[in-house]
Amino acid sequence: MRYLPLTPEDRKDMLETIGAPSVDALFADVPEAARLKGPVDLPRRATELEVERAFTAMAGRNLSASTAPFFVGAGAYKHHVPATVDHLIQRSEFLTSYTPYQPEISQGTLQTLFEFQTQVALLTGTDVANASMYDGSTACAEAVLMACRITKRQRAVLSGNLHPHYAEATRTLAKYMDIEIEAAAPVPGGLDAVSDALTDDVACVVVQNPDVFGQVHDLRPLAEAAHAKGALLIAVFTEVVSLGLIESPGAMGADIVVGEGQSLGVGLQFGGPYVGLFACRDDRNFIRNLPGRLAGETVDADGRRGFVLTLSTREQHIRRDKATSNICTNSGLMALAFTIHMTLLGETGLRTLARLNHERACEMADRLAALPGVEVLNSAFFNEITVRLPKPAAGVVEALAAKGILAGVPASRLFPKGGLDDLLMLAATETTTQADLDALEAGLKEVL
Amino acid sequence: MSMNAQGRPSRPLHAHDAGAYQDTFSGSRGLDQAEPLIFERGRVDVTGVDLPDPTGAPSRIGGLERKAEIGLPGLAEPETMRHYVRLSRKNYAIDLGLYPLGSCTMKHNPRLNEKMARLPGFGDIHPLQPQSTVQGALELIGELAHWLMVLTNTPCVAMSPKAGAHGELCGMMAIRAALDARGETGRRRVLVPESAHGTNPATAVQCGFFCDEIPADTTGRVDMEAFKAKLGPDVAAIMLTNPNTCGLFERDIKEIADLIHEAGGYFYCDGANFNAIVGRVRPGDLGIDAMHINLHKTFSTPHGGGGPGSGPTVFSQALAPFVPVPFVVREGETWHLVEHEHEAEGQPFGRMVAFHGQMGMFTRALSYMMSHGSDGLRQAAEDAVLNANYVLARLRHVMTAAFDGTCMHEALFDDRFLKGTGVSTLDFAKAMIDEGYHPMTMYFPLVVHGAMLIEPTETESKASLDRFCDTLEGLALAAKAGEAERFTAAPRHAPAKRLDETRAARSPVLRWSPPAQTPQAAE
Numbered sequence: 001m002r003y004l005p006l007t008p009e010d011r012k013d014m015l016e017t018i019g020a021p022s023v024d025a026l027f028a029d030v031p032e033a034a035r036l037k038g039p040v041d042l043p044r045r046a047t048e049l050e051v052e053r054a055f056t057a058m059a060g061r062n063l064s065a066s067t068a069p070f071f072v073g074a075g076a077y078k079h080h081v082p083a084t085v086d087h088l089i090q091r092s093e094f095l096t097s098y099t100p101y102q103p104e105i106s107q108g109t110l111q112t113l114f115e116f117q118t119q120v121a122l123l124t125g126t127d128v129a130n131a132s133m134y135d136g137s138t139a140c141a142e143a144v145l146m147a148c149r150i151t152k153r154q155r156a157v158l159s160g161n162l163h164p165h166y167a168e169a170t171r172t173l174a175k176y177m178d179i180e181i182e183a184a185a186p187v188p189g190g191l192d193a194v195s196d197a198l199t200d201d202v203a204c205v206v207v208q209n210p211d212v213f214g215q216v217h218d219l220r221p222l223a224e225a226a227h228a229k230g231a232l233l234i235a236v237f238t239e240v241v242s243l244g245l246i247e248s249p250g251a252m253g254a255d256i257v258v259g260e261g262q263s264l265g266v267g268l269q270f271g272g273p274y275v276g277l278f279a280c281r282d283d284r285n286f287i288r289n290l291p292g293r294l295a296g297e298t299v300d301a302d303g304r305r306g307f308v309l310t311l312s313t314r315e316q317h318i319r320r321d322k323a324t325s326n327i328c329t330n331s332g333l334m335a336l337a338f339t340i341h342m343t344l345l346g347e348t349g350l351r352t353l354a355r356l357n358h359e360r361a362c363e364m365a366d367r368l369a370a371l372p373g374v375e376v377l378n379s380a381f382f383n384e385i386t387v388r389l390p391k392p393a394a395g396v397v398e399a400l401a402a403k404g405i406l407a408g409v410p411a412s413r414l415f416p417k418g419g420l421d422d423l424l425m426l427a428a429t430e431t432t433t434q435a436d437l438d439a440l441e442a443g444l445k446e447v448l
Numbered sequence: 449m450s451m452n453a454q455g456r457p458s459r460p461l462h463a464h465d466a467g468a469y470q471d472t473f474s475g476s477r478g479l480d481q482a483e484p485l486i487f488e489r490g491r492v493d494v495t496g497v498d499l500p501d502p503t504g505a506p507s508r509i510g511g512l513e514r515k516a517e518i519g520l521p522g523l524a525e526p527e528t529m530r531h532y533v534r535l536s537r538k539n540y541a542i543d544l545g546l547y548p549l550g551s552c553t554m555k556h557n558p559r560l561n562e563k564m565a566r567l568p569g570f571g572d573i574h575p576l577q578p579q580s581t582v583q584g585a586l587e588l589i590g591e592l593a594h595w596l597m598v599l600t601n602t603p604c605v606a607m608s609p610k611a612g613a614h615g616e617l618c619g620m621m622a623i624r625a626a627l628d629a630r631g632e633t634g635r636r637r638v639l640v641p642e643s644a645h646g647t648n649p650a651t652a653v654q655c656g657f658f659c660d661e662i663p664a665d666t667t668g669r670v671d672m673e674a675f676k677a678k679l680g681p682d683v684a685a686i687m688l689t690n691p692n693t694c695g696l697f698e699r700d701i702k703e704i705a706d707l708i709h710e711a712g713g714y715f716y717c718d719g720a721n722f723n724a725i726v727g728r729v730r731p732g733d734l735g736i737d738a739m740h741i742n743l744h745k746t747f748s749t750p751h752g753g754g755g756p757g758s759g760p761t762v763f764s765q766a767l768a769p770f771v772p773v774p775f776v777v778r779e780g781e782t783w784h785l786v787e788h789e790h791e792a793e794g795q796p797f798g799r800m801v802a803f804h805g806q807m808g809m810f811t812r813a814l815s816y817m818m819s820h821g822s823d824g825l826r827q828a829a830e831d832a833v834l835n836a837n838y839v840l841a842r843l844r845h846v847m848t849a850a851f852d853g854t855c856m857h858e859a860l861f862d863d864r865f866l867k868g869t870g871v872s873t874l875d876f877a878k879a880m881i882d883e884g885y886h887p888m889t890m891y892f893p894l895v896v897h898g899a900m901l902i903e904p905t906e907t908e909s910k911a912s913l914d915r916f917c918d919t920l921e922g923l924a925l926a927a928k929a930g931e932a933e934r935f936t937a938a939p940r941h942a943p944a945k946r947l948d949e950t951r952a953a954r955s956p957v958l959r960w961s962p963p964a965q966t967p968q969a970a971e
Contacts, residue, residue, distance in 0.1 A: 004828060020837070055815065093536040307947075316650035331754075
């Protein structure tokens with residue numbers, strides 16, 4: 001077996017040193033009835049070539065984003081990732097290292113996490129960020145729990161225009177914590193009634209910007225209304241590139257900002273691994289209540305600057321049943337990919353990238369609006385829009401997929417009971433070409 | 449509590465700033481090069497990407513354009529490459545050497561898995577594409593699920609949990625949902641051995657339970673009398689790791705399973721140590737109701753400096769109806785993804801995460817599993833156990849083994865051999881760094897004093913283990929010979945000397961800030 005270095009002679013010698021007659025003797029503590037006598041009913045080992053063939057066959061049954069006119073968004077976005085990013089995250093010293101518990105030989109990971117935290121804080125317009133979460137949806141759910149701990153209130157109000165998967169993940173995590181979750185009804189292209197639910201016992205209001213339908217909002221009135229009731233504003237984003245063009249959530253009054261970092265460095269990957277971003281203002285009570293890991297600056301015995309994981313007294317391995325969260329693993333490698341991509345872009349590159357995304361979406365919106373029977377619902381948007389079609393969107397998307405066009409997400413897939421069957425959500429990015437837009441337009445003309 | 453609140457410039461400390469440290473002018477030590485933060489060398493007007501020029505058309509974002517500078521520096525591509533390559537060299541990694549962290553399972557990460565995960569058909573597909581266009585991906589999830597169910601002998605698996613602790617949450621939420629469905633609102637006590645991972649009690653609390661600790665007996669296993677005494681009508685579940693965190697198999701596991709079931713509770717098994725028994729013992733045969741599987745440990749997906757993980761969770765028939773969405777089902781020749789609770793036949797407790805879990809880890813894990821096959825997986829578990837017992841046998845005369853007898857895939861020592869030497873477990877670990885090894889897991893499990901938990905894994909050769917044991921033997925003898933300075937001053941040959949963790953926690957500096965009163969950092 002190519003991954004196992006021990007030879008039969010090694011095994012024999014080692015058993016002798018141990019003083020055991022056989023490997024079976026090492027499993028003597030396993031109850032006799034539970035010991036398997038032979039291999040389980042699965043295929044025997046495959047060569048490297050055989051594995052490659054099997055995987056290539058399975059991969060061939062999928063239509064990959066780069067081989068089709070592609071307009072799917074709703075929480076994950078297709079962007080071009082510079083080759084340097086993938087090369088660097090495959091460096092053995094990053095790829096095959098563990099959680100940096102031994103800081104003296106983990107400065108590479110720790111310094112990049114410190115850079116990541118700073119970049120995320122700057123992007124979101126907040127003061128501090130943690131060293132990443134599993135993804136945007138779990139970051140959102142953890143933010144609600146954190147807001148409840150901070151305010152000592154047990155009620156959260158979700159915008160109806162929050163990505164339904166984020167709302168569901170939040171409901172699930174809050175389910176057994178005695179936290180009451182209330183949600184407004186979705187209003188595609190508009191402003192939902194989330195502020196109506198604000199009462200004196202609300203811990204937080206959760207709002208996505210741009211929202212799941214692509215609509216961009218001014219968060220300031222909601223922030224003021226929430227703060228007037230002693231509640232926190234949690235701002236969510238699923239498209240981090242939007243922060244290169246739109247005023248930051250922190251500057252608009254959000255107390256906690258969470259979102260998905262997949263757009264920078266990570267790639268689509270059929271939903272994961274992604275990287276959750278989590279940031280908040282610099283307040284002792286907030287920082288003590290943060291979930292997840294934190295990298296912090298310190299000095300070594302020579303007085304040289306160095307970095308360590310810090311404030312671990314919040315974490316489960318120290319605090320056990322009193323921890324802020326049960327989270328142990330973060331998305332270290334994806335956070336690294338995010339940071340490298342962000343470093344390559346810099347502020348100039350990010351602003352240009354955001355502008356390009358927006359311009360492609362503007363063109364897409366104009367071309368769709370010109371089609372008979374198609375109505376664009378957004379008045380303000382970044383790179384994603386929602387359109388009303390003259391017929392159910394699910395069938396339209398299937399018909400276009402049969403033509404090799406990945407035309408977006410039918411709203412009914414995310415809101416199966418929302419009465420939104422005629423709505424289609426589409427995203428454009430810097431990767432969208434004129435030919436893609438031509439294909440979409442022509443395809444829709446045929447299908448509608 | 450502010451970042452750089454003391455006005456301490458967050459700049460590289462040059463040799464002349466650093467007091468005792470004066471041996472080079474640059475702050476570098478040969479190939480270990482001092483590397484400033486990107487914020488200290490990048491500029492907001494520099495970019496390392498070429499993008500087309502925007503048309504300049506007015507934006508339609510409702511007048512909410514960002515106005516102020518964000519402050520994000522950029523580096524050109526060669527500078528970026530050099531920055532991160534230099535940083536990478538300050539990390540220890542499994543590709544550099546033995547990484548004996550107990551309970552973390554640092555084994556070889558085959559690059560074939562990376563290559564398979566990057567096939568465009570897997571790496572470049574969207575989670576919300578029409579299901580007709582991702583049949584191969586759904587098949588892969590179904591195939592991996594099949595392997596996991598066969599290896600554990602369970603009828604059901606939830607694939608979406610994103611890490612081990614997330615898998616624990618999945619399992620315990622299913623238990624809570626099952627209890628609620630039975631109308632058992634009084635069962636809220638969860639039995640957790642004192643040797644459990646910290647995630648176990650934290651997870652139980654997130655499901656509305658409270659924890660009751662079970663002590664270990666003198667052999668390092670669950671104290672059966674204490675366990676029996678704690679059973680009662682308010683017990684919801686036991687959370688047990690097997691093999692346990694002392695590296696031992698819980699001999700009474702079937703009795704534990706029977707007793708908890710008789711008492712009306714469920715058996716959650718922490719599967720962090722599944723790699724010791726894959727192909728030799730099926731947890732389903734031991735009576736478990738739920739168990740997460742750390743794909744990154746058992747099936748070798750890279751740990752990536754702290755993640756991503758992946759924690760699919762298998763279930764017994766009793767808990768199967770409560771498994772969360774989404775999950776894949778096969779309908780004839782096609783695969784279907786059940787995304788909504790109302791589409792499911794059972795009573796899913798909800799959705800844990802957007803989309804379908806760690807697809808990129810699924811590809812890697814299945815590639816690893818197919819490469820081994822049923823025969824290779826069994827051999828891997830045997831070699832992991834053999835290697836750990838070899839380390840235990842070679843070192844027990846100079847270090848103190850915490851318990852008698854054989855171990856499973858990790859060998860547990862304690863600090864009795866260091867008594868009177870002035871060397872702590874931490875010092876001993878830091879001295880290993882100077883010898884070119886990553887330290888073992890220290891001070892865990894909590895049931896033994898000054899624990900040192902060594903897990904070599906199956907991908908170490910005998911020669912590698914011999915070098916490692918020779919080194920540890922040398923260190924143990926040096927400690928006993930009174931060479932405390934070798935340990936307390938360690939590490940001396942690492943990119944950083946002993947770091948001040950207390951200072952980091954007392955006055956947290958969690959991000960870079962521009963130096964106070966300096967409009968532009970001098971570079």
